Amino acid sequence: MDQQRRIVRPAELAKASHMRPGDPRITLLTEVSGLRKLERVYNEVGDRHGDDFVRVLLEQLGVHLEVDPDDLARVPKQGGVAFVANHPYGAVDGLALLHVLSGVRPDLKVMANFLLQQLEPLADSFIGVNPFEQLKVRSSFQGMRAALQHLGEGGALGVFPAGEVSSYRTELKAVADPRWKAPVIKLIRQAGVPVVPVWFDGSNSFLFHVLGMIHPDLRTLALPKEMLRMKGRKVRIRIGRPIPAAEVGAFTDTERLGRFLRAKTYALGSGVQVRREQFRPLRFPKEPKPIVDPPAQELLEQEVAGIEDLKVSTQGEFDLYLAPSERIPAMLRAIGRAREETFRAVGEGTNKAIDLDEYDLYYDHLFLWDREKKRLAGAYRIGDGRRIVRRYGKRGFYTHTLFRMDRGMEKVLGQAFELG
Known part of the structure; x- marks a missing residue:
């Protein structure tokens, strides 16, 4: 040899x-x-x-x-x-x-x-x-x-x-x-x-x-x-x-x-589910699909107990968390289900079984947890512009699906947070 x-x-x-x-x-x-x-x-x-x-x-x-x-x-x-x-x-x-x-x-x-x-x-x-x-x-x-x-x-x-x-x-x-x-x-x-x-x-x-x-x-x-x-x-x-x-x-x-x-x-x-539907352009079914079942209550409670390091604040019976999707797969399902249920009630739902898209996978989620009733009380997603620009450029923003942006916008977006 x-x-x-x-x-x-x-x-x-x-x-x-x-x-x-x-x-x-x-x-x-x-x-x-x-x-x-x-x-x-x-x-x-x-x-x-x-x-x-x-x-x-x-x-x-x-x-x-x-x-x-x-x-x-x-x-x-x-x-x-x-x-x-x-x-x-x-x-x-x-x-x-x-x-x-x-x-x-x-x-x-x-x-x-x-x-x-x-x-x-x-x-x-x-x-x-x-x-x-x-x-x-x-x-x-x-x-x-x-x-x-x-x-x-x-x-x-x-x-x-x-x-x-x-x-x-x-x-x-x-x-x-x-x-x-x-x-x-x-x-x-x-x-x-x-x-x-x-x-x-x-x-x-x-x-x-x-x-x-x-x-x-x-x-x-x-x-x-x-x-x-x-x-x-x-x-x-x-x-x-x-x-x-x-x-x-x-x-x-x-x-x-x-x-x-x-x-x-x-x-x-992680436990996050990724589906092809989340990456399709904004086209919604004409006929509403049955809304998905909620995640198991036990899973939600275990998940919340495991993200104490992500708690932002507490007021009364409510705890506020800011978490990435990979830390909260069950809560993400609950958020997507609640979105569809809430917006359908006012005629603005997606008609999909769950209202989640690709942005939910890399945006952070600000959500309110009712400690006494042990349930989701509200949620909002936040896109860190600096992180999104570095990883995906301007196309990584939900806003890009609504407006035409020239390349110069990336400098602005890189210093912004997208809420919605």
């Missing part, structure tokens, strides 16, 4: 770190970034190939994967299919996706950054896209074309539409993917295949996110060391139900489809 196998050649590291080839600092950077130690782990794995290589590499790294067998049973066993996933860790996400799904889909290829393609035993399992280049650059464009061809031939493809690892988003005050890349979403829609959302729980270290706030390149160069820090870590993976190709193809707006797929993915980490 060749003990000199490299994950990244010095010339590639020089390009990634904006240094000249031969710069003496590259050797130091190789050590500091953890690349040298990671390469030693890589060489210890031996001459294995395919899933055997992935399994042993994950064992050497000390990473333990947890996935429900019922989730795996949902995976289509044949035909073209795209798996879309969040990207919290880096290379481990790609390796985990291969390991978990290859038993069901041995034809799986993962669209990942060019670093993973340097793993020779897995060169055929990855379709490379360079994170240091834009998608319009030749090497990345070729990767997109290869991915589309693989899907067209009935293959399975795993993608991380963010194109980069999740990082701390100051506007969200949380770790999350950046805005998902439109070219990847277009590719999925063009392929005309079912889509399966996959969600990885967790994130990289605090230091990783601090480095990223200093400069994005520092975050990228820290990824090898983050892999080494995962020793003993359990990574929980959720696999959602396949979204039919017809449902994906029904979206004519790429941004709206991207928001839908992202919401379906992140919803796997």
